[in-house]
Every structure is written in structure tokens, then in C-alpha cells.
Amino acid sequence: MTSFEPAPGQTPPPDAVRPRDSSPDTPTSISRLNETIRGFVSNWGSVWVEGEITAWNLRGGHVFGRLKDATGEAMISFRLWSSTLQRLPDDLKTGDRVVACVKADYFVKTGDFGFTVSAMRHTGLGDQLERLERLRAQLRAEGLFDPARKQRLPFLPHVIGLITGERSDAEKDVHRNAELRWPQVRFRTVHAAVQGERCVPETIAALKTLDADPEVDVIVIARGGGDPQTLLGFSDERLLRAVAAASTPVVSAIGHENDHPLLDDVADVRASTPTDAAKRVVPDVAEQRALVEQLRSRARSRLTQRIGHDIAQLEQLRTRPVLRDPESLLTARAHELWTLTSRGRDAAWRPVDAADRQSAQLRASLRALSPGATLARGYAIAHIGDGVIVRDAGQAPAGTQVVVTVAEGSFAAVSEGAVAEAG
The missing domain is CATH 2.40.50.140 (Nucleic acid-binding proteins)
Incomplete structure (x- = not known):
């Protein structure tokens, strides 16, 4: 550019440098020149x-x-x-x-x-990434990412199913790290293409084979790192739905920490690397032995503490007076029972005695008022027919049959009529 005239449609910046503004005698400043350039560039x-x-x-x-x-x-x-x-x-x-x-x-x-x-x-990934995002949203809406549907890994799998490339570093990493943690670990490996057109069908076939094996307790799909283009197979909808339908827990171990195919979201467990998958699937035998020893020590300590506490509590109970002399408690209770029995007996007989005395008094009163007492003193009662008591001599004229009652029985008599009273 030999001049700083604005191009058509451009507005020159304020105080822009123009050819006529500079000469050997009147040069412009570098700052003004740079401001002019910046003004044009900013447009x-x-x-x-x-x-x-x-x-x-x-x-x-x-x-x-x-x-x-x-x-x-x-x-x-x-x-x-x-x-x-x-x-x-x-x-x-x-x-x-x-x-x-x-x-x-x-x-x-x-x-x-x-x-x-x-x-x-x-x-070239723009359209593919857009399709993947749409698929991600669809699978999420269907619940395939839901943690509630994901299966828990077994503590110690009998056989680990491994799907990976043949003679790959991922296979070596999984085997090496798993065997370091648990030397007796067993693998059933099915090799499959981990990129290209064969990746999805071969991986699905390997998954079905291992899922149908009753000895396989967990399946690991492992691959080393790669660019997003080479990892697209592990975001294929066919593979994702096959993993979601598997009855055996599936671990996704694709690439490195930053790699994140959709398989990571659908699988039951996501491992950041194949090495991490081995650590997640197989427990560390040394850690487990240390844990067992720790639990034994805690159980031994807790049992010793409990026995010591129970012994101390038993000794405390044995020192109580009631256990030192059990008969003292019985003696006190027996005395209390005797006292209560005596009180009950007195309370029961007191009204009986009062009733006896009252009954005796009534008998005495009745005896005093009874005609028998009068008869006992030598008096008699004369009855005529129908038990009528003779109270007047005129009631029994001469020849009247009379029954005479005395203190000791009765006898019959014949009235001789009234007798004149002695002068």
C-alpha cells in the first residue's frame, strides 16, 4: 500500500495520515501512522x-x-x-x-x-458433532444416561470380558494392571476393530458373545487415545443401544481423560483410560488384605472392650447388697408380708367380732322380751279353739277344752268355769 486513502465504502479514521500530510520536512509520527493502520484494519x-x-x-x-x-x-x-x-x-x-x-x-x-x-x-466434524449432539439429547430423553438404570460392578469378577484391538496397547494395559492388583484374575478377550467401518459391527458382535457367556461378570470395551474422527464409532447409535440392552455390566475405557464418546454416558461405568478400567474392575489384593486385617483388629478391639465392660458391670452388680446377702431381701419381704397379713386378719375379724357382740345383745333383748322368759317363771298360757289366747275367764265357760302352754311343753285341760276371786 503506497497511500492510506480509504477503500470504497470505508470511513477514514479521525486524524488519519494522508500522503499530503507528510514530507521529508514534515514527517508524521509512527504513533499516528499505526493509529491510521489500526483504523483501517478495524473496519x-x-x-x-x-x-x-x-x-x-x-x-x-x-x-x-x-x-x-x-x-x-x-x-x-x-x-x-x-x-x-x-x-x-x-x-x-x-x-x-x-x-x-x-x-x-x-x-x-x-x-x-x-x-x-x-x-x-x-x-469436517461440524455436521458430525451436530448429529452427535442431537443423538445425545435423544438418548438422554429416553433415559439411557439415567444413573438409576446402570448396573453395579461385581466386587471380584470371576471372568472379565475384554473387547479391544488385537495386540493393542489398551489390551496390554488392562491385563498388566489387573494382574498387578489381583494375580489370579481371568480374562476372556474378543478382538474387534476399534476404528473404521468394521468398528461398530465387530464391537457389537463381540459384546453379544461375551454377554451371552454366563461366566463373564463384567465387560470392558477399551481403546487407546485418538482424534475425534477415529473415535466416532464409539458414539454410533447401534453400539450404544446394544450396550444399554446388555445384561452384563459394561465399562467404557475409550481414549484418554479428555476423550468423551457417547459410549461413556451409556455404559454402566466410565473409565478415563484402559488403566483406570483395570483399577475399577479388579480390587487390589494388597488393599483387601490390609482391609481384612484392619477389620479383624477393629473386631478384636471391640470384642475385648465389650467383654471388659460386661465384666466390670457384672462385678458392680455382684457388689450390691441384695446380691451379697439375698436372704436379707427375702427376710424384709417376709416381715412385710407377715405385717400385711396380720393387718388383713385384724381388718377381716374386726367387723365379725362387732357383729357377734351386736347379735348377743339382740339375743339378750329378745330373750328378755320373749314370752318364754315369762313362762319360765311359772306362768302359763291358755288357748282355746283356733289358738285364741284366753285373756278373760268368760272366754272359757265350764266344759271348754283348753290347751295350756307352760315353759316345758303344753297339756290339755277342761275349764270349770270362772272362779271367784279371793277376798
């Missing part, structure tokens, strides 16, 4: 570019890198601020082919020209 909009990441340096939470054109003849520098980096895929690295949305920027102080990235994704 440029964002543009999507495609290239290969050749540098990826993380400093202070920001990324400073370079993108190389497919021809290899052009290159740009770019910056990724931390706020933008958080929204990007976490597996971006040097060597990846990407498409990026960049906007030109010019630094006034240093005169450096670069680009700021506002979006970036892997080349």
Missing part, C-alpha cells in the same frame, strides 16, 4: 478460514498460535482469549485441521498484525 469484518494448527501455546489462560494454509505457502498468527477458549472443544491441539472465525487486529504499540479467534472447530 474489516470477521471471516471464516481453514487451516492447520502449527502452534498452540497456552499462557495466562490465553492461547497464542499459528494457522497454516493447506498449500503451506501462507500462515497467520492468532490469539484465543480465555473467555472464548472455554466455549471451544477441549481437544484442540497442534496438527489439527480446523475452521476458525477470525478478525484482524493491529497493535499500535508494537506494529504487530494478527488475528483474534472468536470460534473454532475441527474441519
Whole structure:
């Protein structure tokens, strides 16, 4: 550029440098020149570019890198601020082919020209990633990610089913780490392609074979790390639904910590690496022995403590007076019982004695008022017919049959009539 005249449609920045404003006698300042350049650059909009990441340096939470054109003849520098980096895929690295949305920027102080990235994704993965996100949402809505449907791993599996690539590092890692933790561990391995077109059908076939084996207690699907394109088979809907339908617990051990195919969400357990899968599936025999010894020690200590406590409590009970002299309690209770019995007897006989005395008094009164007492003194009672008592001599004229009652019985008599009273 030999002049700083604005292009058609562009508004020149205030105080822009123009050719007529400078000469050998009246040069402009570098600061004004850079401000003019920056003003023009700031009018440029964002543009999507495609290239290969050749540098990826993380400093202070920001990324400073370079993108190389497919021809290899052009290159740009770019910056990724931390706020933008958080929204990007976490597996971006040097060597990846990407498409990026960049906007030109010019630094006034240093005169450096670069680009700021506002979006970036892997080349060719855009549509695939979108399909995967739709599938992820569908499977989540169906409940395939629900923790409630996932099976627990057995404590110590009799046989571990392993699906992995033939002679792969993943197979060696699982075997080595599992055998270090439990030397007697047994494996039933079915090899399958772990990438490409054969990956999904062979993995599903291996899964069905191991799931139908009654000796297999858990199935591990393992693969080493790789770029997202090579791991797409482990996000295939056919494989995911086969894993969800398996009756045997399935462990997903695909790639490294940052790799996250959909199989991780559908499987019963997600292991970050094949090594981690071995640690999750097989217990450590040394740890288990230490745990058993610890439990034995705790049980022994608890039992000793309990026996000591019971012995002390028994000794305390034996020192109580009632246990030192049990008969004293019986003697006191016997005396109390005798006292209560005496009181009960007195309370029961007191009204009886009172009734006896009252009865005697009544008998005496009746005896005093009874005609028998009068008869006992020599008196008699004369009766005529029908038991009528003779109270007047005129009631018994001469010849009247009379019954005379005395103190000791009765006898019959004949009335001789009234007798004159002695003068």
C-alpha cells in the first residue's frame, strides 16, 4: 500500500495520515501512522478460514498460535482469549485441521498484525458433532444416561470380558494392571476393530458373545487415545443401544481423560483410560488384605472392650447388697408380708367380732322380751279353739277344752268355769 486513502465504502479514521500530510520536512509520527493502520484494519469484518494448527501455546489462560494454509505457502498468527477458549472443544491441539472465525487486529504499540479467534472447530466434524449432539439429547430423553438404570460392578469378577484391538496397547494395559492388583484374575478377550467401518459391527458382535457367556461378570470395551474422527464409532447409535440392552455390566475405557464418546454416558461405568478400567474392575489384593486385617483388629478391639465392660458391670452388680446377702431381701419381704397379713386378719375379724357382740345383745333383748322368759317363771298360757289366747275367764265357760302352754311343753285341760276371786 503506497497511500492510506480509504477503500470504497470505508470511513477514514479521525486524524488519519494522508500522503499530503507528510514530507521529508514534515514527517508524521509512527504513533499516528499505526493509529491510521489500526483504523483501517478495524473496519474489516470477521471471516471464516481453514487451516492447520502449527502452534498452540497456552499462557495466562490465553492461547497464542499459528494457522497454516493447506498449500503451506501462507500462515497467520492468532490469539484465543480465555473467555472464548472455554466455549471451544477441549481437544484442540497442534496438527489439527480446523475452521476458525477470525478478525484482524493491529497493535499500535508494537506494529504487530494478527488475528483474534472468536470460534473454532475441527474441519469436517461440524455436521458430525451436530448429529452427535442431537443423538445425545435423544438418548438422554429416553433415559439411557439415567444413573438409576446402570448396573453395579461385581466386587471380584470371576471372568472379565475384554473387547479391544488385537495386540493393542489398551489390551496390554488392562491385563498388566489387573494382574498387578489381583494375580489370579481371568480374562476372556474378543478382538474387534476399534476404528473404521468394521468398528461398530465387530464391537457389537463381540459384546453379544461375551454377554451371552454366563461366566463373564463384567465387560470392558477399551481403546487407546485418538482424534475425534477415529473415535466416532464409539458414539454410533447401534453400539450404544446394544450396550444399554446388555445384561452384563459394561465399562467404557475409550481414549484418554479428555476423550468423551457417547459410549461413556451409556455404559454402566466410565473409565478415563484402559488403566483406570483395570483399577475399577479388579480390587487390589494388597488393599483387601490390609482391609481384612484392619477389620479383624477393629473386631478384636471391640470384642475385648465389650467383654471388659460386661465384666466390670457384672462385678458392680455382684457388689450390691441384695446380691451379697439375698436372704436379707427375702427376710424384709417376709416381715412385710407377715405385717400385711396380720393387718388383713385384724381388718377381716374386726367387723365379725362387732357383729357377734351386736347379735348377743339382740339375743339378750329378745330373750328378755320373749314370752318364754315369762313362762319360765311359772306362768302359763291358755288357748282355746283356733289358738285364741284366753285373756278373760268368760272366754272359757265350764266344759271348754283348753290347751295350756307352760315353759316345758303344753297339756290339755277342761275349764270349770270362772272362779271367784279371793277376798
